[in-house]
Amino acid sequence: MRWTIKSKPEKEKVQALQNALQVDEIVATLLLQRGIESYDQAKQFFRPTLDDLHDPFLMKDMDKAVARIELAIENQENILIFGDYDVDGTTAVSLVSSYLRSYYPNVATYIPDRYNEGYGVSYQGIDFADDNGFSLIIALDCGIKSIDHVAYAKEKGIDFIICDHHRPGAQIPNAVAVLDPKQEDCFYPYDELCGCGVGFKLIQALSFKRDITMFELIPYLDLVATAIAADIVPITGENRVLAKFGLQVINSNPRPGIKALVQNIKKKELTISDVVFVIAPRINAAGRIKHGNEAVALLTEYDLDQAEIFASEIEQHNADRKELDQKITKEALAQIIENNEENQFSTVVYQEDWHKGVIGIVASRLVENYYRPTLVFTKSGDKLAASARSVKDFDVYNALEACAEHLEQFGGHMYAAGMTLKEENYVAFKKAFEKVVQETIHPDLRTPEIEIDAAINLVDISPKLIRILKQFEPFGPGNMTPVFYSSHLKDSGYAKTIGANDEHIRGFVKQKGSESFGVVGFKLGTKLDVLKNKQGFEAVYSIEENEWKGKINLQLQLKDIR
Template sequence: MTRWTVKAMPSKDEISRLSKELGVNAIVSTLLLQRGITNYSDAKKFFRPSLNHLHDPFLMKDMRKAVLRIEKAIEEGENILVYGDYDVDGTTAVSLMSSYLKENYFNVATYIPDRYDEGYGVSFQGIDFADDNDFTLIIALDCGIKAVDKVAYAKEKGIDFIICDHHRPGETIPDAVAILDPKQNDCQYPYDELCGCGVGFKLIQALGLRKGQTTEDLVPYLDLVATAIGADIVPITGENRVLAHFGMKVINEMPRPGIKAITKQLKKELTITDVVFVVAPRINAAGRMKHGQHAVQLLVEKDFNTAVQFAEEVENFNADRKNLDQQITQQALLQIQENKEEKNYTSVVFDETWHKGVIGIVASRLIETYYRPTLVFTKSGEKLAASARSVKGFDVYNAIEACEDCLEQFGGHKYAAGLTLKPEQYKLFKAKFEKVVSETIDLQLLTPELIIDAEIDLNDITPKFYRILKQFAPFGPGNMALVFLTQGLQDNGYGKCVGQDQIHLKLNVSQGNSNTFGAIGFGLGNKIEKTIHKKTFDAVYAIDENEWNGTVSLQLKLKDIK
């Protein structure tokens, strides 16, 4: 079962006022007001993002210190190591920073920690590598805010750190030359939802300003930033919306060879959803299956033919990753059933043979079956490592923090986190995590929810309406893709199940005397009984375009039927 929740309607007076001011219909006004857009100026900013809307990078705490330290390193010919995590945010950030610095300076190298030998974040091994190779400055991206002991270790060896992170700081801050993290309490930067690559972009923006470069000069780097924004599930509001908007233009008009090599099969104009489901998994697969350095190699490559070879290699990693995650998901589901834990408030599973690179994906898959906060553990050296995923509305980071006494380390966000613990602590942690969640979760959150923007009639769906809806993109947290409800639909009698195993639902629907629309419901084949024999039903859907035999028509992309 899925809960349907229609968003609160603004007042009729507000809708009417905004409709007049903007010259749009009541539905469009409603959708804008729900997003906090209340006047012409807000609407212009929303529909026409501008590079001028980006904030001054020097508003970020420690930005001047970071810039001066990098300039000193370049003047004095120091070796600079650009260090970042093995996920999409980390590898795009490392690609962005290293390729920018290398435009004018050659003593720059990149370092991505090995997921299996070193784990997440700054590692002692990485610092030893820097020491052995005479690096005196490390720029850490998408990590480092909690690396207090590692930064102290580097300092003993005469290595300085600049940290560019977006994760929540702990109680103690590392003793680095500069820490760029808008989530620090004493950082006055106006927007604190940047991803790691976004913080890296602010640093190159600041470096560029000192050299007389404009933001326009840095636009070619925004394909990397848009990819990280999509993959890291940060809100697509404020500054992220501007960065994502211009980044998607780069991806569609002049992508770097590495991204072009991944997307060359896709003929249509790409959306941020394509980035999330096509580009990001392939970049991620390198770090999951082999090594994140392969992703950096692909993203910084300037020759297209070489990039195609790297992309084929990454494609193979991704195919291996898919096979593994399907296999492990089946084993994890079986473990939940065998332990009779179907009725728990959480899913916590462990097998020491599971591949560490896919446990995060497996956690997300388990939520598709058992909708609740989930942790998947595997063995990592002498310890156990886990990836956590949550359900909408529940802060899994806080729940893990409440079990801190069982843990070696942890980090992450509201909906995704990672942790390590000693094997003897596993059972205790599992029981405590279940207890914490059971006592703090709102039971409603254990039923998936479909948030509906507005109830409309089929006659409201016109080509002009759709053209306006497209301008609401890019979509993501804080500006989710638009979802509608229409009641009293009927199929024309030719509805059927389609696809391999007949799991998808294909309909042709109308509402009273309205126009007829094609409708497709992926994975909704089991709902066909609700639509046959001219039964009336209600549907929740998104609107998109369907191209068939050269003809483009609007169709309903069904999400649920009741």
């Protein structure tokens, strides 16, 4: 691990913010590192309100999208809500369909089959719309590159509204409206929305026209917060407002589908982290193992008893997903060793019988193991399909673009992407991708980095500091959980390994003049001797509240020690 302490903000700025907010140096430093330099900015950060959301009509083509939907309703047209099978897509479809159905009945949903249709807008979906009398398709979390699909639909007399957040290609589809804040000629003030976030801006715009207040849209924010967490978009600006209010809905009055998923979690309050690790994998499991339609059925169900039945089926899919992911990860790791590829700059593995629904998770597991850009391929029809995952600060999308001659299609983000290619091009692509990564990755990016916000002493950790840190939530990209560094720490004598195979460590530590703090270090079991070192050690950690048997205690979650 590389330990990197962030550069300290200018002393004058720290002092000025301390005085303005009446906070100590640590808090002022953390705020300045997040781009917050004034009282007003701090107020907006700590006390976001729904008034902070931007006018949806600032988004390019929003007026056209609203006008086309209003026309469809006026003419009693059938509207098909189309979306991807992942969390962002299924929550977006659930959001827009349930909103429109609240006042217009002729609305149906369509999630493509992961295995027969693949990612994004499909010809099969357009044929379904044509066969069933749909004249308007609203595509969510996909469509920005669907030039040919939109043209095909037009030939059949079907209009498209695209709501996407992925990077556009050189050409934009000829749709009635294209809502994507990442378009170069879209001057919407915030371009980091997820697909469900763009869908929310659409219903917000429709509500303006119908004199529906923002307050009445709050119940939909549990879906938006779930998508923001699952899609790993920055929790800054507008996303921070949507996530904060969405979490409040999840914790107070979630829709029956989400309530059914979380009712067995014994926690007073769920965080973004709980959404990422508890809610999102279960919603995803439907599309991975069975069909994304099951996730939409769960998220749009209004009867709790029925939602509980759907949730238990999805729970089983999630258990199956875990089993598959462990098996395939084991096989992929064996393949890397067998091919003598442990020291490469990238990981590219392929086995034709690997389950397409879990290759993205397997790619993430392999990144954890070898820490390098990773692609996991499987057979999909007559082609090969892959999921890509990257390491911090390396743009895997750009790397794929550099190898585009070998690919049939690709799309995604800086850190995650999907692609297909012909089987005969696999070996050439694998060589080309390794070459591109080798030539473009900075040597530092080959080692995991821990970014440290500030060096502190344990005596600095007070109840007041914890109260303020809690107000920094929700955490996520752009506003990560603060990480601290302390040195000259001593074990109190109770350090031990815990968990299966003694993977983790637990103990109590103190520093000269401080009280004793409980510590836990996940996957640090091999460093027990460092913790017990009588000369002391230094540590990088975050501070958290640990809830155990109804009691809440402060503990340090160790990221690394030496």
